[in-house]
Amino acid sequence: MYTNRISYVAIYHGKHVLNKLKNLPVDISYISEKQNYAVVYFDKSNEQMIQKQMKNVKGLKHFGPSQTYNDELNF
Numbered sequence: 001m002y003t004n005r006i007s008y009v010a011i012y013h014g015k016h017v018l019n020k021l022k023n024l025p026v027d028i029s030y031i032s033e034k035q036n037y038a039v040v041y042f043d044k045s046n047e048q049m050i051q052k053q054m055k056n057v058k059g060l061k062h063f064g065p066s067q068t069y070n071d072e073l074n075f
Contacts, residue, residue, distance in 0.1 A: 004044040007066035010054070011037045017059040024053055039066060 007029075010021065013036060021028060021038060025046065030039040042050050054063045067073055 005041050006044045006047060007068055008040050008042070008050075008063060009037055009066045010040055010060060011062040012060050014059040017057060020057050020059075024050065026050060 008026075010017075012018070012021075015033075018031065018038065021040065026040040026042045028038055028040050032038070051063070054060060
């Protein structure tokens with residue numbers, strides 16, 4: 001069975017945000033403590049629900065889609 005997954009980057013301020021991210025229904029694949037960001041994955045069908053929950057997290061500066069799988073960009 002194949003599920004559509006989407007990757008988002010969460011830029012945060014403060015380590016308490018990581019504990020809140022771990023309580024959400026997302027898979028955290030990478031945490032950069034030095035640059036204060038985390039890469040999270042979740043099902044694309046839950047995107048609207050996750051975005052609403054992320055707006056309520058205090059200390060989260062930015063939450064947007066990752067450009068990792070964008071075919072238009074060349075790395």
